[in-house]
Amino acid sequence: MLVTITGCLGFIGSHITRKCLEKGWQVYGVDKCTYAANMDLLPEFSSYENFTFIKKDIATLDFLPDCDYVINTAAESHVGNSIINSDAFINSNIVGTKNLLELIRHKPKNTFKKPIFLHFSTDEVYGDILEGGHSEKDTLKPSNPYSATKAAADQLIL
Numbered sequence: 001m002l003v004t005i006t007g008c009l010g011f012i013g014s015h016i017t018r019k020c021l022e023k024g025w026q027v028y029g030v031d032k033c034t035y036a037a038n039m040d041l042l043p044e045f046s047s048y049e050n051f052t053f054i055k056k057d058i059a060t061l062d063f064l065p066d067c068d069y070v071i072n073t074a075a076e077s078h079v080g081n082s083i084i085n086s087d088a089f090i091n092s093n094i095v096g097t098k099n100l101l102e103l104i105r106h107k108p109k110n111t112f113k114k115p116i117f118l119h120f121s122t123d124e125v126y127g128d129i130l131e132g133g134h135s136e137k138d139t140l141k142p143s144n145p146y147s148a149t150k151a152a153a154d155q156l157i158l
Helices: 011-022 041-046 079-084 087-105 145-157
Strands: 002-006 026-031 051-055 069-072 116-119
Touching: 002 011, 011 026, 011 041, 041 051, 069 087, 079 087, 079 145, 087 116, 087 145, 116 145
Parallel strands: 002 026, 002 069, 026 051, 069 116
Antiparallel strands: none
16 A cells, blocks of 8 residues: 555654554655644654655645555644634645645546545534534534634535
């Protein structure tokens, strides 16, 4: 298996990256290396021969390796920061997701099959909740810029 993991040094992405590397899969790890990246993981991942690191923002990524899966965990994700200034959230969560979809859509048909796209969202797209849980059938009702940009990305994917 060949997999591209965006946000490979983030909380969720790093766990997925480690599992894929342990399975012996070829991993292309993409990360912008912001405050949310755990740079201490890079030496560990780089010790695997089946790991290639690409330091890049998904919004400006201009090349997608031939792969079986693109797993998108890259995101701006701190609600408080999104309320102060939503620009980075719009760029990463909306523009970045759109760019990944375009890179997949425009892969040449004769070089490799189009990869399966797995996107990590958040339950916050359904809005605030006092008790119980949400279902994917619930109406989207984001309550802050972070969850609104994640909901927008979900809609682009649909």
